[in-house]
Amino acid sequence: MYDMIAPDLYKVALYTLGNTHDAEDVVSETFIEAYKGISKLREADKFKAWMMKILSIRCKRKIAEYVKGKRELDIETVLGGLTDPSDVSGEVSEQVTVLAAMNRLSEQERLIIQLAVMQGYTTREVSEILDSPHGTISSKLHRALAKLRRMIDLDIPSRK
Amino acid sequence: MAERPDNDINVGKEIKYLRGVLSQVDGEIDLPEKLRGRNMLHKLDGIEQSDPPKKFWTKSRFLSWEAVAVYAIAAALTILVVRTGVINSVDGSKTNVPIVDTPGQVMVPDIYSTPGTEAPETTEPGQTAPEQSGGDAVQPDSPETQGGQNPVQDGSTTTPTPGTQGSGTAGKPVENWTTTEPGGVGGGGEIKTLGEFEKYTFIIRKNDPNDPDKKDYPLTLEVVEEGKDEIYAQVDLTGMIDVTTFMIDEGYITLIGKNDKDMTVVSTYKGFYTQDLAMTGQMAQPGLLLTYQMRNGYAYVVTNLKEVPYGWITSDTNEVAIGDSTESGYGVLTAMRNATGEGEQITIRGTNGGGIELNSGHMVIEYEDYSGEERRAKVTFRGTRLEYEDAK
Numbered sequence: 079m080y081d082m083i084a085p086d087l088y089k090v091a092l093y094t095l096g097n098t099h100d101a102e103d104v105v106s107e108t109f110i111e112a113y114k115g116i117s118k119l120r121e122a123d124k125f126k127a128w129m130m131k132i133l134s135i136r137c138k139r140k141i142a143e144y145v146k147g148k149r150e151l152d153i154e155t156v157l158g159g160l161t162d163p164s165d166v167s168g169e170v171s172e173q174v175t176v177l178a179a180m181n182r183l184s185e186q187e188r189l190i191i192q193l194a195v196m197q198g199y200t201t202r203e204v205s206e207i208l209d210s211p212h213g214t215i216s217s218k219l220h221r222a223l224a225k226l227r228r229m230i231d232l233d234i235p236s237r238k
Numbered sequence: 239m240a241e242r243p244d245n246d247i248n249v250g251k252e253i254k255y256l257r258g259v260l261s262q263v264d265g266e267i268d269l270p271e272k273l274r275g276r277n278m279l280h281k282l283d284g285i286e287q288s289d290p291p292k293k294f295w296t297k298s299r300f301l302s303w304e305a306v307a308v309y310a311i312a313a314a315l316t317i318l319v320v321r322t323g324v325i326n327s328v329d330g331s332k333t334n335v336p337i338v339d340t341p342g343q344v345m346v347p348d349i350y351s352t353p354g355t356e357a358p359e360t361t362e363p364g365q366t367a368p369e370q371s372g373g374d375a376v377q378p379d380s381p382e383t384q385g386g387q388n389p390v391q392d393g394s395t396t397t398p399t400p401g402t403q404g405s406g407t408a409g410k411p412v413e414n415w416t417t418t419e420p421g422g423v424g425g426g427g428e429i430k431t432l433g434e435f436e437k438y439t440f441i442i443r444k445n446d447p448n449d450p451d452k453k454d455y456p457l458t459l460e461v462v463e464e465g466k467d468e469i470y471a472q473v474d475l476t477g478m479i480d481v482t483t484f485m486i487d488e489g490y491i492t493l494i495g496k497n498d499k500d501m502t503v504v505s506t507y508k509g510f511y512t513q514d515l516a517m518t519g520q521m522a523q524p525g526l527l528l529t530y531q532m533r534n535g536y537a538y539v540v541t542n543l544k545e546v547p548y549g550w551i552t553s554d555t556n557e558v559a560i561g562d563s564t565e566s567g568y569g570v571l572t573a574m575r576n577a578t579g580e581g582e583q584i585t586i587r588g589t590n591g592g593g594i595e596l597n598s599g600h601m602v603i604e605y606e607d608y609s610g611e612e613r614r615a616k617v618t619f620r621g622t623r624l625e626y627e628d629a630k
Binding site (some may be wrong): 115 | 269561
């Protein structure tokens with residue numbers, strides 16, 4: 079079961095934290111923590127959401143360390159070694175632009191977007207995973223998407 | 239090329255667009271070999287799996303069923319007593335009580351009555367329940383009031399208890415109404431004796447809804463002085479349809495009850511010693527009363543519930559989440575300054591109430607995190623300012 083969801087855990091961690099090293103750390107920690115606390119999982123069909131919850135807590139702790147240490151994120155480099163958007167064109171250029179815009183969001187916003195957009199959770203499920211009120215998650219997702227759209231439109235004015 | 243959304247914010251379109259753009263990037267992200275399951279197993283060497291979570295509800299449910307059985311027996315005995323007119327006291331002697339032929343009126347305080355919990359006691363008209371007539375005396379020195387706590391799990395409840403004794407005196411909650419005959423102090427009607435303090439007894443009286451002077455006041459607080467056949471002080475209560483608990487400290491009285499929206503209500507009154515009672519403040523909070531305390535000029539009241547009602551979470555209710563708690567319920571704490579009625583509330587997500595304690599100057603919330611460790615978050619009282627602190 080772990081192997082089936084591990085890639086998704088890793089992607090969420092990578093998008094959220096922006097570097098492979100920390101993403102590997104939190105996935106590893108999540109694996110161990112889940113093993114220790116597996117008896118607390120009451121519904122087997124919620125295994126993935128439960129793992130995501132543990133992962134999100136680990137990500138939050140890691141983010142808290144960034145705040146203390148003022149660590150910079152480097153999401154473009156992590157995601158496929160993409161560099162300057164001017165070096166590429168077409169779809170790749172758009173991907174770079176979107177990734178660069180995502181990099182300007184907060185870690186929490188990236189986490190919400192990852193869960194809601196790429197992992198396909200509903201906002202209510204995201205609110206349960208992140209232990210946050212549903213209304214808060216909905217408004218944060220809306221704000222984050224609006225921010226992204228503004229930044230993308232600025233970078234790709236011709237496609238407006 | 240993925241379809242771009244227009245300038246209007248449309249969450250659905252934005253999500254579709256992002257999925258379109260990022261799906262290729264997503265597909266290129268491979269799980270590092272060292273994170274694959276077979277390569278992670280060695281990390282589990284020496285790590286023990288935790289025991290199944292403590293099921294607080296199991297004990298609670300057990301107690302509840304036990305309580306149901308006890309109260310069922312008590313109810314049967316009560317009926318027997320009413321029909322035979324005889325009650326056996328503890329020492330075996332027999333006392334005559336009035337025989338009531340008409341069906342008794344059962345008072346069920348809604349907010350504290352949930353399936354599977356303690357059954358409410360019944361009170362027959364004309365019968366003065368022995369326990370109630372003597373008042374549910376305040377027992378500030380009893381072990382139960384010295385920090386006894388009361389978990390509220392899965393919507394069930396048992397009797398709330400005072401927190402670790404503060405500077406004030408707190409009574410135990412009283413839920414039963416008693417019908418009294420005309421002629422006594424305050425006349426006949428339905429009353430509830432909340433408890434005693436010094437030489438005074440605190441009584442809540444239900445007012446006649448047809449009385450034009452009382453139509454806006456369903457209840458009145460009466461304070462009766464021992465040995466005197468008159469009311470020492472009284473005040474009509476606003477915003478409350480039931481009162482279960484009182485606390486008193488330096489002449490300030492705090493009542494805890496509920497309003498017509500099933501919210502727990504905290505009201506504080508001044509003027510006890512001058513016999514001129516007046517409300518200084520009132521605050522409402524959702525949930526069932528869990529524990530309470532009067533300390534150093536402030537009243538602290540904690541309720542517990544599974545889900546807060548829609549609209550409760552605002553900047554004024556200060557929601558915080560215990561991020562790594564496995565529990566999903568809420569605890570709501572109100573702190574109110576007795577003299578002015580000003581107060582603050584904090585809503586804590588991640589507690590089912592089983593580990594909440596009011597202590598000197600702070601509230602502790604025990605919970606289990608995902609690794610099975612028992613952790614303690616804390617809310618420190620700085621007057622009415624409440625400061626939440628995550629577990630270390």
